[in-house]
Amino acid sequence: EIVMTQSPATLSVSPGETATLSCRASQSVSSHLAWYQQKPGQAPRLLIFDASSRASAIPARFSGSGSGTEFRLIISSLQSDDFAFYYCQHYHHMPPWTFGQGTKVEIK
Amino acid sequence: EVHLVESGGGLVQPGGSLRLSCSASGFTFSTYSMHWVRQAPGKGLEYVSGISSNGGSTYYADSAKGRFVISRDNFKNTLYLQMSSLRSDDTAVYYCAKERTTGWYDFDHWGQGTLVTVSS
Numbered sequence: 688e689i690v691m692t693q694s695p696a697t698l699s700v701s702p703g704e705t706a707t708l709s710c711r712a713s714q715s716v717s718s719h720l721a722w723y724q725q726k727p728g729q730a731p732r733l734l735i736f737d738a739s740s741r742a743s744a745i746p747a748r749f750s751g752s753g754s755g756t757e758f759r760l761i762i763s764s765l766q767s768d769d770f771a772f773y774y775c776q777h778y779h780h781m782p783p784w785t786f787g788q789g790t791k792v793e794i795k
Numbered sequence: 796e797v798h799l800v801e802s803g804g805g806l807v808q809p810g811g812s813l814r815l816s817c818s819a820s821g822f823t824f825s826t827y828s829m830h831w832v833r834q835a836p837g838k839g840l841e842y843v844s845g846i847s848s849n850g851g852s853t854y855y856a857d858s859a860k861g862r863f864v865i866s867r868d869n870f871k872n873t874l875y876l877q878m879s880s881l882r883s884d885d886t887a888v889y890y891c892a893k894e895r896t897t898g899w900y901d902f903d904h905w906g907q908g909t910l911v912t913v914s915s
Contacts (some may be wrong), residue, residue: 743903
């Protein structure tokens, strides 16, 4: 099983600033990496797929990078709507796939 | 518009069984693999199980193997998860999710989830 490790667990950021979230895979997942946003009481929403492609209707302030084992999600000019939990997930080869434990982005 | 609606959750005693359903609409259900993901209270997302578009291939997380069975009815546009030998650590919101494009990919649509509580 590929283990996904996200850091930090909690990120305190002021509105308007940039947040950088990290995700590390225990072995290479190529570019088969997605990022999801989840707000309390809601289902997750796909933000980024294939490590760096934005999903439909996702603002350009969300960007993803990386390949292999190291990945980043960057949220620039944080808005109030962006304070949420963020999860990475690999979909390398066949299931079962795994999620990272999540990063909470909170208002500083 | 894609809609995924889960049902079948509820309170069940340890060792009991439950069948979850996910009714799909707004897309050609039979051409996409489908998946179940769960989230225990206050915890992160955990992949549970996935099934190919024609139902011929199924996959399970270790936590579900031997106890859960995923299936689908492409005529009814419905995904199922039969859960048995339930334990307290199976308590979670269970989401069904659709892959973004055919061929085992990330999940572009999710249902709102159904809560399963395992408790005596």
